[in-house]
Amino acid sequence: MTEANAARSVAPQGPLSGVRILDLSAVVMGPYATQILGDLGADVIKIEPPSGDNLRAVGPMRNPGMGALYLHLNRNKRSIVLDLKSEAGREACLRLTQSADVLLYNTRPQSMQRLGLDYESVAAVNPAIVYVGAYGFGEQGPYAGKPAYDDLIQGMTGLPSLYQRNSGDVPRYAPLTLADRAVGMHVAIAILAGVVEARASGRGQAIEVPMFEAMAQLVLGDHLGGRSFDPVNGETGYARLLVEHRKPYATADGYISALIYNDKHWARFFEIIDRPDLKSDPQFSTHTARSQNIDAAYRLVAEVLATRSSSHWLEVLAAADIPVAPLYSIEDLLDDPHMRAVGMVRAQQHPSEGEIHTPAPVGRYSRTPADLRRHAPRLGEHTEEILAEAGYSTADIEARFSGNRPNNQEPR
8 A cells, every 4th residue: 555545544534435536527617516526535537638628728827737727626636648539548438437436527418429438338337327417508408519618608697787787887707707616516416416316226327417507597596586477577687686786885995895684784774874764764664665675775875884984884883783894805815814714725735836725625524524635636647546446557558558648758
């Protein structure tokens, strides 16, 4: 047993220890799903082409192929390089499925079929495999097979238009890979659901997680509005989220985030601003009344908060138990005392990148903790190790897979 394997054998195991995932996905959505599962202890084998995951090339970075986004999304994984277009690569992938619980991919199903890695081919090798496809559009609709990226899916599910309705500005995308990450959570849930069912039934299945439909569900859950009813009973949109003043409130010297939400909050706010008469104002007296006049309610708050400093409002609203928080930049978030106390950004030593800082796994498990057990792998770092686990001899690996090594590097 190697020192690394010995260390892993005595280290606390995550709740998904014993679950093996073959991850053929790249960029953000699929890798984010398997990052979550890897943090929870799953053995994630990242299968990459000789050119590597495209996200490796996205900076900032210290060394080529090890960009910051790649490092965060691919920790707790092992990397094997296989040319799946070759017979040897396809054969190795199928052999790896024999000991896997899950195969995840995010190319079009037609591409998997051309590779000879469609569900039927994989299930013939392992009937219990959970075969998960995460791609743009469901195969039953007219958009099946169309390319999909985060920006396109945000646009097609109405997020930029909601921004425009809210701000009166031009349509804008959310400034993060919102669709990739939101749908990535659906992918992680689908994988877990598939594994639980397969272990109970002894049979696997093919699962489809389309980006368009998943993000449509997320958006429409808030904004279906009057179209929830037949006949239609009002406009689409959740009014509270779309009014002009639903944004950080300007104060006399900056901005704060505040949400005066329920009846108690509003009653206390009216006392703080010395307007107790507004408690009986028909526009503001009940939750229903305020929701019907939400623009007026938020405008009132905006006008009042602009008269005093941020520190004043943070103090008096908090004292009244009204939800309030400072408005942070990313730099402020990193310096936040709660973030530091809970260790939400952790230091990790990487063999080629030195010390890096990465967001910690989410949640606490008293007996089977989530953890940073592995650094994000260098391209093909575990190729020989994984092939040996699959039963290939050293001679087989050298004869059949040496050409897969990136930049013709020597075996590690």
